[in-house]
Amino acid sequence: MKVLLTGANGQLGLELQKELGEAKEQYEILATDCDTLDITSLEAVRQALIAYKPQVVINCAAHTAVDKCEEDIENAYKINALGTKHLAIVCEELGSKLIQISTDYVFDGEDPQPRREDDKTNPQSIYGSSKLLGEEYVKTFCKKHFILRTAWLYGEGNNFVRTMLKLAGTNKELNVVDDQFGSPTSTKDLAVAIIQLMHTEYYGTFHATCEGQCSWYDFACMIFDLKGIDIKVNPVTSKEFVRPAKRPTYSVLDNFMLKLYGLNRFRHWEEALKDYLENENNEDE
Numbered sequence: 001m002k003v004l005l006t007g008a009n010g011q012l013g014l015e016l017q018k019e020l021g022e023a024k025e026q027y028e029i030l031a032t033d034c035d036t037l038d039i040t041s042l043e044a045v046r047q048a049l050i051a052y053k054p055q056v057v058i059n060c061a062a063h064t065a066v067d068k069c070e071e072d073i074e075n076a077y078k079i080n081a082l083g084t085k086h087l088a089i090v091c092e093e094l095g096s097k098l099i100q101i102s103t104d105y106v107f108d109g110e111d112p113q114p115r116r117e118d119d120k121t122n123p124q125s126i127y128g129s130s131k132l133l134g135e136e137y138v139k140t141f142c143k144k145h146f147i148l149r150t151a152w153l154y155g156e157g158n159n160f161v162r163t164m165l166k167l168a169g170t171n172k173e174l175n176v177v178d179d180q181f182g183s184p185t186s187t188k189d190l191a192v193a194i195i196q197l198m199h200t201e202y203y204g205t206f207h208a209t210c211e212g213q214c215s216w217y218d219f220a221c222m223i224f225d226l227k228g229i230d231i232k233v234n235p236v237t238s239k240e241f242v243r244p245a246k247r248p249t250y251s252v253l254d255n256f257m258l259k260l261y262g263l264n265r266f267r268h269w270e271e272a273l274k275d276y277l278e279n280e281n282n283e284d285e
Protein backbone atom coordinates (compact mmCIF):
# COMPACT_ATOMS: atom_id res chain seq x y z
CA MET A 1 0.00 0.00 0.00
CA LYS A 2 1.40 3.40 -1.01
CA VAL A 3 1.02 5.98 1.75
CA LEU A 4 1.87 9.67 1.54
CA LEU A 5 2.36 11.54 4.82
CA THR A 6 2.21 15.31 5.11
CA GLY A 7 3.66 17.11 8.14
CA ALA A 8 5.75 13.97 8.59
CA ASN A 9 8.30 15.59 10.91
CA GLY A 10 5.70 16.58 13.51
CA GLN A 11 4.78 14.50 16.58
CA LEU A 12 2.22 12.28 14.87
CA GLY A 13 4.06 12.17 11.53
CA LEU A 14 7.20 10.79 13.19
CA GLU A 15 5.20 8.12 15.01
CA LEU A 16 3.48 7.07 11.78
CA GLN A 17 6.81 6.86 9.99
CA LYS A 18 7.97 4.52 12.77
CA GLU A 19 4.83 2.38 12.88
CA LEU A 20 4.46 2.08 9.09
CA GLY A 21 8.23 1.59 8.73
CA GLU A 22 8.03 -1.46 11.01
CA ALA A 23 5.86 -3.18 8.38
CA LYS A 24 8.10 -2.32 5.40
CA GLU A 25 6.86 -5.22 3.30
CA GLN A 26 3.30 -3.91 3.58
CA TYR A 27 3.80 -0.17 3.06
CA GLU A 28 5.66 2.11 0.70
CA ILE A 29 5.90 5.51 2.43
CA LEU A 30 6.52 8.99 1.08
CA ALA A 31 7.15 11.24 4.09
CA THR A 32 6.79 14.94 3.26
CA ASP A 33 6.89 18.13 5.32
CA CYS A 34 6.79 21.91 4.69
CA ASP A 35 10.06 21.91 2.75
CA THR A 36 9.08 19.08 0.40
CA LEU A 37 5.31 19.50 0.17
CA ASP A 38 3.71 22.74 1.31
CA ILE A 39 0.01 21.87 1.42
CA THR A 40 -1.02 25.53 1.06
CA SER A 41 -0.17 25.26 -2.65
CA LEU A 42 -2.79 23.38 -4.68
CA GLU A 43 -0.31 23.04 -7.56
CA ALA A 44 2.34 21.51 -5.29
CA VAL A 45 -0.20 19.10 -3.81
CA ARG A 46 -1.44 18.10 -7.27
CA GLN A 47 2.09 17.59 -8.60
CA ALA A 48 3.21 15.49 -5.62
CA LEU A 49 0.12 13.29 -5.51
CA ILE A 50 -0.03 12.74 -9.28
CA ALA A 51 3.65 11.76 -9.29
CA TYR A 52 3.34 9.33 -6.35
CA LYS A 53 -0.24 8.07 -6.80
CA PRO A 54 -0.78 7.15 -3.13
CA GLN A 55 -3.62 4.85 -2.13
CA VAL A 56 -3.77 6.69 1.19
CA VAL A 57 -2.84 10.25 2.20
CA ILE A 58 -2.46 10.94 5.92
CA ASN A 59 -2.57 14.65 6.64
CA CYS A 60 -0.53 15.36 9.79
CA ALA A 61 0.35 18.88 8.61
CA ALA A 62 -1.21 21.65 10.65
CA HIS A 63 -0.67 24.97 12.35
CA THR A 64 -0.85 23.59 15.89
CA ALA A 65 0.41 26.56 17.92
CA VAL A 66 -3.01 27.29 19.42
CA ASP A 67 -2.17 30.67 20.97
CA LYS A 68 -0.17 31.86 17.95
CA CYS A 69 -3.14 31.09 15.67
CA GLU A 70 -5.10 33.87 17.44
CA GLU A 71 -2.86 36.47 15.80
CA ASP A 72 -1.54 34.47 12.85
CA ILE A 73 -5.10 34.05 11.55
CA GLU A 74 -4.34 33.94 7.82
CA ASN A 75 -1.74 31.23 8.21
CA ALA A 76 -3.97 29.22 10.53
CA TYR A 77 -6.73 29.16 7.89
CA LYS A 78 -4.28 28.68 5.00
CA ILE A 79 -2.73 25.57 6.56
CA ASN A 80 -5.60 24.06 8.57
CA ALA A 81 -8.44 24.82 6.15
CA LEU A 82 -7.11 25.56 2.63
CA GLY A 83 -4.21 23.08 2.81
CA THR A 84 -6.65 20.39 3.86
CA LYS A 85 -9.04 21.38 1.06
CA HIS A 86 -6.25 20.99 -1.52
CA LEU A 87 -5.52 17.47 -0.33
CA ALA A 88 -9.24 16.63 -0.41
CA ILE A 89 -9.66 17.87 -3.99
CA VAL A 90 -6.68 15.96 -5.34
CA CYS A 91 -7.40 12.77 -3.35
CA GLU A 92 -10.87 12.76 -4.94
CA GLU A 93 -9.36 13.21 -8.42
CA LEU A 94 -7.03 10.23 -7.84
CA GLY A 95 -9.45 8.05 -5.87
CA SER A 96 -7.08 8.06 -2.86
CA LYS A 97 -8.29 7.70 0.71
CA LEU A 98 -7.69 10.80 2.83
CA ILE A 99 -7.10 10.65 6.56
CA GLN A 100 -7.52 14.03 8.23
CA ILE A 101 -6.50 14.61 11.84
CA SER A 102 -8.73 17.00 13.73
CA THR A 103 -9.21 18.13 17.28
CA ASP A 104 -11.37 18.42 20.41
CA TYR A 105 -11.14 22.21 19.90
CA VAL A 106 -14.02 21.99 17.40
CA PHE A 107 -16.25 21.77 20.52
CA ASP A 108 -16.83 24.50 23.10
CA GLY A 109 -16.27 22.13 26.03
CA GLU A 110 -19.05 23.73 28.10
CA ASP A 111 -21.12 20.62 28.83
CA PRO A 112 -19.32 18.13 31.13
CA GLN A 113 -20.28 15.07 29.04
CA PRO A 114 -17.97 13.10 26.72
CA ARG A 115 -18.64 14.28 23.16
CA ARG A 116 -19.74 11.92 20.41
CA GLU A 117 -18.94 12.38 16.72
CA ASP A 118 -22.35 13.83 15.85
CA ASP A 119 -22.52 16.29 18.74
CA LYS A 120 -22.81 19.97 17.87
CA THR A 121 -19.53 21.70 17.16
CA ASN A 122 -18.87 25.24 18.40
CA PRO A 123 -15.19 26.19 18.23
CA GLN A 124 -14.01 28.97 20.53
CA SER A 125 -10.62 29.73 18.98
CA ILE A 126 -9.05 30.43 15.59
CA TYR A 127 -7.28 27.08 15.76
CA GLY A 128 -10.59 25.27 16.42
CA SER A 129 -12.49 27.20 13.73
CA SER A 130 -9.79 26.66 11.10
CA LYS A 131 -9.64 22.94 11.88
CA LEU A 132 -13.44 22.68 11.68
CA LEU A 133 -13.42 24.35 8.25
CA GLY A 134 -10.75 21.82 7.23
CA GLU A 135 -13.14 19.03 8.31
CA GLU A 136 -15.96 20.55 6.26
CA TYR A 137 -13.77 20.76 3.15
CA VAL A 138 -12.76 17.13 3.55
CA LYS A 139 -16.42 16.06 3.75
CA THR A 140 -17.36 18.22 0.76
CA PHE A 141 -14.53 17.40 -1.61
CA CYS A 142 -13.38 13.83 -0.86
CA LYS A 143 -15.72 10.84 -0.63
CA LYS A 144 -13.16 8.37 0.72
CA HIS A 145 -12.33 10.28 3.88
CA PHE A 146 -11.68 9.55 7.53
CA ILE A 147 -11.63 12.42 10.01
CA LEU A 148 -10.05 11.47 13.34
CA ARG A 149 -10.53 13.95 16.16
CA THR A 150 -7.93 13.58 18.85
CA ALA A 151 -6.71 15.59 21.88
CA TRP A 152 -3.83 16.19 24.32
CA LEU A 153 -1.29 14.40 22.09
CA TYR A 154 2.20 13.43 23.17
CA GLY A 155 4.89 11.54 21.31
CA GLU A 156 8.10 12.61 19.58
CA GLY A 157 8.83 16.34 19.80
CA ASN A 158 7.56 19.06 22.09
CA ASN A 159 4.57 18.17 24.22
CA PHE A 160 3.17 18.56 27.74
CA VAL A 161 5.03 15.52 29.12
CA ARG A 162 8.41 16.77 27.96
CA THR A 163 7.63 20.32 29.09
CA MET A 164 6.77 19.09 32.61
CA LEU A 165 9.94 16.99 32.82
CA LYS A 166 12.04 19.90 31.61
CA LEU A 167 10.44 22.34 34.07
CA ALA A 168 10.96 19.87 36.92
CA GLY A 169 14.68 20.12 36.26
CA THR A 170 14.75 23.84 37.01
CA ASN A 171 11.85 24.46 39.43
CA LYS A 172 11.07 23.41 43.00
CA GLU A 173 7.33 23.77 42.47
CA LEU A 174 4.97 24.13 39.51
CA ASN A 175 1.49 25.59 39.01
CA VAL A 176 -0.73 23.49 36.75
CA VAL A 177 -4.34 24.08 35.68
CA ASP A 178 -6.85 21.88 37.49
CA ASP A 179 -10.15 22.96 35.90
CA GLN A 180 -9.71 21.75 32.31
CA PHE A 181 -10.38 18.09 31.61
CA GLY A 182 -9.40 15.84 28.74
CA SER A 183 -7.79 12.55 27.76
CA PRO A 184 -4.02 12.55 27.28
CA THR A 185 -3.40 10.57 24.09
CA SER A 186 -0.26 8.78 22.98
CA THR A 187 0.65 9.21 19.29
CA LYS A 188 1.40 5.49 19.36
CA ASP A 189 -2.24 4.59 20.08
CA LEU A 190 -3.45 7.13 17.52
CA ALA A 191 -1.10 5.76 14.84
CA VAL A 192 -2.44 2.24 15.48
CA ALA A 193 -6.03 3.52 15.05
CA ILE A 194 -5.15 5.34 11.82
CA ILE A 195 -3.43 2.32 10.31
CA GLN A 196 -6.32 0.09 11.30
CA LEU A 197 -8.94 2.41 9.78
CA MET A 198 -7.11 3.09 6.53
CA HIS A 199 -7.53 -0.57 5.54
CA THR A 200 -11.30 -0.25 5.84
CA GLU A 201 -14.06 1.49 3.97
CA TYR A 202 -15.69 2.79 7.16
CA TYR A 203 -15.45 6.37 5.94
CA GLY A 204 -16.59 9.22 8.19
CA THR A 205 -15.74 10.99 11.43
CA PHE A 206 -14.19 9.22 14.42
CA HIS A 207 -13.20 10.31 17.90
CA ALA A 208 -9.79 8.92 18.68
CA THR A 209 -8.35 9.49 22.16
CA CYS A 210 -7.02 7.33 24.97
CA GLU A 211 -9.57 6.10 27.50
CA GLY A 212 -10.24 7.80 30.84
CA GLN A 213 -9.95 11.46 31.71
CA CYS A 214 -8.07 13.83 33.98
CA SER A 215 -7.14 17.49 34.48
CA TRP A 216 -3.78 18.93 33.39
CA TYR A 217 -2.89 18.92 37.11
CA ASP A 218 -3.69 15.17 37.42
CA PHE A 219 -1.71 14.54 34.23
CA ALA A 220 1.34 16.40 35.60
CA CYS A 221 1.15 14.59 38.97
CA MET A 222 0.99 11.21 37.19
CA ILE A 223 4.04 12.07 35.05
CA PHE A 224 6.07 12.92 38.19
CA ASP A 225 4.76 9.86 40.10
CA LEU A 226 5.71 7.49 37.29
CA LYS A 227 9.16 9.08 36.93
CA GLY A 228 9.72 9.13 40.71
CA ILE A 229 10.27 12.91 40.68
CA ASP A 230 9.63 14.66 43.98
CA ILE A 231 8.22 18.10 43.16
CA LYS A 232 5.43 20.23 44.60
CA VAL A 233 2.60 20.68 42.08
CA ASN A 234 0.01 23.37 42.86
CA PRO A 235 -3.46 23.14 41.29
CA VAL A 236 -4.50 26.50 39.79
CA THR A 237 -7.55 27.71 37.88
CA SER A 238 -7.65 28.77 34.21
CA LYS A 239 -8.36 32.31 35.44
CA GLU A 240 -4.95 32.34 37.12
CA PHE A 241 -3.32 31.10 33.92
CA VAL A 242 -4.78 33.26 31.15
CA ARG A 243 -3.74 32.35 27.59
CA PRO A 244 -4.56 34.12 24.27
CA ALA A 245 -6.74 31.24 22.96
CA LYS A 246 -9.72 29.99 24.95
CA ARG A 247 -9.38 26.31 25.91
CA PRO A 248 -12.39 23.97 26.12
CA THR A 249 -13.09 23.31 29.81
CA TYR A 250 -14.33 19.76 29.29
CA SER A 251 -12.83 18.25 26.17
CA VAL A 252 -13.32 14.54 26.71
CA LEU A 253 -14.23 12.69 23.50
CA ASP A 254 -16.14 9.40 23.38
CA ASN A 255 -14.65 7.02 20.76
CA PHE A 256 -18.23 6.02 20.00
CA MET A 257 -17.85 5.17 16.29
CA LEU A 258 -14.67 3.13 16.86
CA LYS A 259 -16.57 1.22 19.56
CA LEU A 260 -19.52 0.59 17.21
CA TYR A 261 -17.12 -0.93 14.65
CA GLY A 262 -15.36 -2.96 17.38
CA LEU A 263 -12.14 -1.12 16.59
CA ASN A 264 -11.47 0.85 19.77
CA ARG A 265 -7.99 -0.31 20.79
CA PHE A 266 -7.06 2.85 22.71
CA ARG A 267 -5.48 2.13 26.09
CA HIS A 268 -6.36 3.96 29.32
CA TRP A 269 -4.30 7.16 29.36
CA GLU A 270 -2.36 6.06 32.46
CA GLU A 271 -1.27 2.79 30.84
CA ALA A 272 -0.22 4.55 27.61
CA LEU A 273 1.69 7.20 29.58
CA LYS A 274 3.53 4.55 31.61
CA ASP A 275 4.57 2.81 28.39
CA TYR A 276 5.73 6.13 26.88
CA LEU A 277 7.79 7.08 29.93
CA GLU A 278 9.39 3.63 30.09
CA ASN A 279 10.21 3.36 26.42
CA GLU A 280 10.87 6.80 25.02
CA ASN A 281 13.97 8.89 25.42
CA ASN A 282 11.77 11.84 26.28
CA GLU A 283 14.05 14.01 28.34
CA ASP A 284 16.40 14.94 25.52
CA GLU A 285 14.45 17.78 23.95
Ligand SMILES: NC(=O)c1ccc[n+]([C@@H]2O[C@H](COP(=O)([O-])OP(=O)(O)OC[C@H]3O[C@@H](n4cnc5c(N)ncnc54)[C@H](OP(=O)(O)O)[C@@H]3O)[C@@H](O)[C@H]2O)c1
Pocket residue numbers: 006007008009010011012013033034037038039040059060061062063064065079083101102103104131150151152153154157
Ligand atom coordinates in the same frame (compact mmCIF):
# COMPACT_ATOMS: atom_id res chain seq x y z
N1 LIG B 1 -0.73 18.20 19.48
C1 LIG B 1 -1.95 18.03 19.99
O1 LIG B 1 -2.14 18.03 21.23
C2 LIG B 1 -3.13 17.82 19.09
C3 LIG B 1 -4.41 17.72 19.67
C4 LIG B 1 -5.50 17.51 18.82
C5 LIG B 1 -5.32 17.41 17.46
N2 LIG B 1 -4.07 17.53 16.93
C6 LIG B 1 -3.93 17.43 15.49
O2 LIG B 1 -3.10 16.31 15.21
C7 LIG B 1 -2.35 16.54 14.01
C8 LIG B 1 -0.89 16.29 14.29
O3 LIG B 1 -0.46 17.14 15.36
P1 LIG B 1 1.06 17.18 15.84
O4 LIG B 1 1.03 17.41 17.31
O5 LIG B 1 1.79 16.02 15.28
O6 LIG B 1 1.52 18.54 15.13
P2 LIG B 1 2.99 19.12 14.96
O7 LIG B 1 3.97 18.36 15.78
O8 LIG B 1 2.88 20.60 15.13
O9 LIG B 1 3.30 18.80 13.43
C9 LIG B 1 2.71 19.49 12.36
C10 LIG B 1 3.64 19.39 11.18
O10 LIG B 1 3.01 20.08 10.07
C11 LIG B 1 4.02 20.83 9.42
N3 LIG B 1 3.44 21.90 8.63
C12 LIG B 1 3.05 23.13 9.01
N4 LIG B 1 2.62 23.84 7.97
C13 LIG B 1 2.72 23.04 6.88
C14 LIG B 1 2.44 23.21 5.49
N5 LIG B 1 1.97 24.36 5.01
N6 LIG B 1 2.67 22.18 4.66
C15 LIG B 1 3.17 21.01 5.13
N7 LIG B 1 3.47 20.80 6.42
C16 LIG B 1 3.24 21.80 7.29
C17 LIG B 1 4.87 21.34 10.58
O11 LIG B 1 6.11 21.82 10.12
P3 LIG B 1 6.84 23.00 10.96
O12 LIG B 1 7.05 22.47 12.32
O13 LIG B 1 8.09 23.23 10.19
O14 LIG B 1 5.88 24.16 10.93
C18 LIG B 1 4.98 20.07 11.42
O15 LIG B 1 6.04 19.24 10.96
C19 LIG B 1 -2.69 17.98 13.59
O16 LIG B 1 -3.67 17.94 12.61
C20 LIG B 1 -3.25 18.61 14.85
O17 LIG B 1 -4.16 19.66 14.54
C21 LIG B 1 -2.97 17.73 17.71
